[in-house]
Amino acid sequence: MSSSSGAVGHIPLAVRSAAPAAGLLSGSGRSHQSLVTFTDVRVVDPAGGRDGAANVIIEGDRVASVGRESRGLRIDASGLVLAPGLVDLHVHLREPGGEDAETVASGTTAAAAGGFTAVCPMANTQPVADHAGVIEQVLRLAREAAMCDVYPVGAITRGLAGAELGELGAMAAVGVRCFSDDGHPVQSAHVMRQALAYARTWDAIICNHAEERTLTGDAQMHEGIQSDLLGLTGWPREAEELMVARDLILARGLGARIHVPHVSTAETVALIRAAKARGTRVTAEATPHHFTLTDQQVASYDPVYKVNPPLRVKTDVEAVRAGLADGTIDAIATDHAPHPPEDKEREWSAAPCGMLGLETALAVTITELVRPGVLTLPDAIAALSTRPARSRDIVGHGGPIAEGTPANLVLFDPEERWTVDPGRSHSRSRNTPFAGRELWGRVHHTLLRGRFTVRDGESVTPGDDDEIGDA
Amino acid sequence: MMTQDQIALDERPAGAGLSHLLDVDALGADQITAILDAARTFQQLAARPIKKVPTLRGRTVCNLFFEDSTRTRVSFEIAAKRLSADVLNFSAKGSSVSKGESLKDTALTLQAMGVDAIVVRHHAAGAPHQLTRWVDAHVLNAGDGRHQHPTQALLDLFTIREHFGQLDGLHVAVIGDVLHSRVARSLVQGLRTMSAGVTVVGPPTLLPLAVGQWDVDVSHDLDPVLGKADVVYLLRVQHERMSEQFIPSVREYARLWGMDGRRLRRLSEHAVIMHPGPMNRGVELTADVADAPNALIARQVANGVAVRMSCLYLMLGGERA
Numbered sequence: 001m002s003s004s005s006g007a008v009g010h011i012p013l014a015v016r017s018a019a020p021a022a023g024l025l026s027g028s029g030r031s032h033q034s035l036v037t038f039t040d041v042r043v044v045d046p047a048g049g050r051d052g053a054a055n056v057i058i059e060g061d062r063v064a065s066v067g068r069e070s071r072g073l074r075i076d077a078s079g080l081v082l083a084p085g086l087v088d089l090h091v092h093l094r095e096p097g098g099e100d101a102e103t104v105a106s107g108t109t110a111a112a113a114g115g116f117t118a119v120c121p122m123a124n125t126q127p128v129a130d131h132a133g134v135i136e137q138v139l140r141l142a143r144e145a146a147m148c149d150v151y152p153v154g155a156i157t158r159g160l161a162g163a164e165l166g167e168l169g170a171m172a173a174v175g176v177r178c179f180s181d182d183g184h185p186v187q188s189a190h191v192m193r194q195a196l197a198y199a200r201t202w203d204a205i206i207c208n209h210a211e212e213r214t215l216t217g218d219a220q221m222h223e224g225i226q227s228d229l230l231g232l233t234g235w236p237r238e239a240e241e242l243m244v245a246r247d248l249i250l251a252r253g254l255g256a257r258i259h260v261p262h263v264s265t266a267e268t269v270a271l272i273r274a275a276k277a278r279g280t281r282v283t284a285e286a287t288p289h290h291f292t293l294t295d296q297q298v299a300s301y302d303p304v305y306k307v308n309p310p311l312r313v314k315t316d317v318e319a320v321r322a323g324l325a326d327g328t329i330d331a332i333a334t335d336h337a338p339h340p341p342e343d344k345e346r347e348w349s350a351a352p353c354g355m356l357g358l359e360t361a362l363a364v365t366i367t368e369l370v371r372p373g374v375l376t377l378p379d380a381i382a383a384l385s386t387r388p389a390r391s392r393d394i395v396g397h398g399g400p401i402a403e404g405t406p407a408n409l410v411l412f413d414p415e416e417r418w419t420v421d422p423g424r425s426h427s428r429s430r431n432t433p434f435a436g437r438e439l440w441g442r443v444h445h446t447l448l449r450g451r452f453t454v455r456d457g458e459s460v461t462p463g464d465d466d467e468i469g470d471a
Numbered sequence: 472m473m474t475q476d477q478i479a480l481d482e483r484p485a486g487a488g489l490s491h492l493l494d495v496d497a498l499g500a501d502q503i504t505a506i507l508d509a510a511r512t513f514q515q516l517a518a519r520p521i522k523k524v525p526t527l528r529g530r531t532v533c534n535l536f537f538e539d540s541t542r543t544r545v546s547f548e549i550a551a552k553r554l555s556a557d558v559l560n561f562s563a564k565g566s567s568v569s570k571g572e573s574l575k576d577t578a579l580t581l582q583a584m585g586v587d588a589i590v591v592r593h594h595a596a597g598a599p600h601q602l603t604r605w606v607d608a609h610v611l612n613a614g615d616g617r618h619q620h621p622t623q624a625l626l627d628l629f630t631i632r633e634h635f636g637q638l639d640g641l642h643v644a645v646i647g648d649v650l651h652s653r654v655a656r657s658l659v660q661g662l663r664t665m666s667a668g669v670t671v672v673g674p675p676t677l678l679p680l681a682v683g684q685w686d687v688d689v690s691h692d693l694d695p696v697l698g699k700a701d702v703v704y705l706l707r708v709q710h711e712r713m714s715e716q717f718i719p720s721v722r723e724y725a726r727l728w729g730m731d732g733r734r735l736r737r738l739s740e741h742a743v744i745m746h747p748g749p750m751n752r753g754v755e756l757t758a759d760v761a762d763a764p765n766a767l768i769a770r771q772v773a774n775g776v777a778v779r780m781s782c783l784y785l786m787l788g789g790e791r792a
Contacts, residue, residue, distance in 0.1 A: 224680070230597065345573070
């Protein structure tokens with residue numbers, strides 16, 4: 001959060017191009033402003049310091065008031081939590097190039113179903129988002145789908161090859177705030193140092209997939225007793241920790257902003273904690289699968305559990321949870337990585353890494369962190385919305401929820417149980433590691449600038465009849 | 472003249488039936504004993520002029536080999552044929568696999584053809600496990616990546632028991648590239664299940680990182696282990712391990728962890744030498760060790776057929792065809 005200062009001036013372009021103001025009734029072409037009140041709802045708004053019951057009035061694309069009055073259509077929201085829409089710093093929407101796995105439209109629909117109003121897709125598309133053209137294409141596709149705001153991440157190096165810097169300036173000019181070769185670590189310390197330095201021009205963020213590749217040659221899973229027993233080549237923790245340590249040292253020396261994605265080991269958490277204490281401008285994220293699942297899952301040899309970084313062991317899971325609890329890890333991000341069934345239903349060593357995450361992140365967080373008391377519900381919302389938005393200079397998301405702010409909101413029932421059914425996913429892919437799990441916490445409504453993208457648990461695309469005032 | 476064997480074999484020991492044979496870890500001591508006992512019956516059969524019994528008549532066994540292995544495939548083929556099963560050999564080369572067919576589609580094709588058992592050798596660890604999710608046929612793992620090679624371990628246990636009369640209380644030194652060895656994983660588990668002690672020996676680069684949690688003794692030095700070993704089991708060292716910086720040279724490996732005549736003389740009198748083959752003479756062992764009277768290497772190969780017959784029989788025998 002502390003690292004977001006001074007960058008705000010660069011942002012509005014991204015927000016405008018990603019998401020033009022779209023009022024509640026824009027789909028119908030009506031000119032009047034709609035009006036709806038969610039009555040008796042628990043408002044959890046970390047940015048505004050609020051956790052309590054209120055009526056929340058939405059007028060057009062904005063929050064009109066948070067208080068006791070009610071106007072327009074009244075929707076009884078007692079028992080529900082109203083929070084700022086969730087913000088995912090790390091997704092793969094696969095378009096352009098991987099449309100068999102996901103499209104911007106399907107991925108943002110899945111995002112909305114999971115309560116997200118903003119997502120940051122990674123650059124490893126085909127072609128790679130290493131120049132402004134691909135960024136603009138993704139922004140246009142997102143604008144057309146209008147299900148979730150999209151803040152594309154640009155590549156650090158051309159073709160993700162780790163050798164030559166991409167044109168960060170051209171991408172920054174169309175609103176990119178964060179650069180990453182995600183999936184491909186920047187191996188060269190020199191290239192990494194130059195990227196961190198060059199990005200300072202825009203006070204932009206460098207996010208490096210931390211994996212020292214000389215240690216992970218044919219790695220298939222976490223290295224340990226489980227990899228011994230299963231006969232799969234191990235991915236040592238040190239491969240992540242060495243590169244995180246290097247990047248933290250480089251970023252500190254330059255005063256540059258660094259973001260550590262998908263933290264998976266206890267030592268990585270400790271390195272980030274120490275760096276923050278020293279004033280390094282670092283933010284970090286952890287995925288629901290890394291704070292929930294372990295390498296024990298791999299015994300099934302079902303590649304749905306194959307992911308990079310790999311599922312670790314219980315002590316790592318606990319350290320990641322502790323890092324979320326004490327704020328060392330700023331954000332919960334999904335690393336939503338769709339793969340079609342024919343790619344996942346292969347031999348373990350031939351299957352690609354990655355798991356779906358958008359539609360289960362909130363419920364897994366509630367089930368695994370809030371209910372056991374690791375995080376309070378406001379802390380969970382801070383990790384899923386407020387802090388990720390701040391850490392990436394995203395305005396209009398993450399709260400506060402107050403008069404005049406954009407109505408980017410999620411309403412969910414934290415006590416409602418549901419069972420994960422991959423067949424019902426809005427993603428084009430089915431590779432969720434939580435299939436069949438019973439989870440607590442179900443999204444009822446998601447609003448993007450006042451328009452329902454999810455209503456009563458059902459997706460609402462802009463073409464659908466969304467005239468809630470007439471309901 | 473087969474009548475007696477026929478009667479004995481049709482009375483399959485209760486509870487010893489296997490639905491699949493994927494890894495040795497899943498086998499209890501009584502199951503291993505049942506496999507070894509049945510193998511002894513089949514071994515006697517091999518000494519007779521007519522080596523065939525009708526036990527699996529009408530059943531179809533498919534050898535599905537994604538990795539070249541003439542020795543193991545032939546051993547399985549003989550085993551199935553001596554049990555009168557119909558055998559079909561499906562190798563990845565020149566098949567639909569080389570045209571890009573997935574493992575799952577290959578499995579579903581075999582399923583549709585009504586195969587009763589699939590003997591699978593695959594370069595990917597876990598492939599046999601995955602097959603069990605896709606087909607109803609029994610799956611027998613004939614080696615998957617560096618994961619498991621259960622029939623090799625069982626024939627080794629059979630050979631050791633045949634020689635010593637028991638497994639309980641013996642001490643086995645397993646020497647060499649444990650990290651990359653499916654044989655070592657299977658054998659160590661089988662030995663521990665049968666209450667034999669194990670010391671794994673090799674440089675730390677060739678031992679799994681978590682070997683300390685394996686319920687075995689670990690030594691990086693071979694010489695102190697020699698005196699207490701009843702069995703010295705040498706693993707194959709592949710030459711590419713040098714280029715991958717596991718060992719600096721074959722010469723250095725042979726000097727530090729190879730069995731030669733000098734080390735042979737330091738073994739106790741009753742100790743035996745084993746090797747899963749194929750051997751690298753001059754690396755894991757010198758020629759005089761390989762050909763020493765206490766080397767059981769040829770016995771291992773001979774026992775392979777009987778043990779594989781036993782496994783197929785315990786999976787398929789007695790079921791209604």
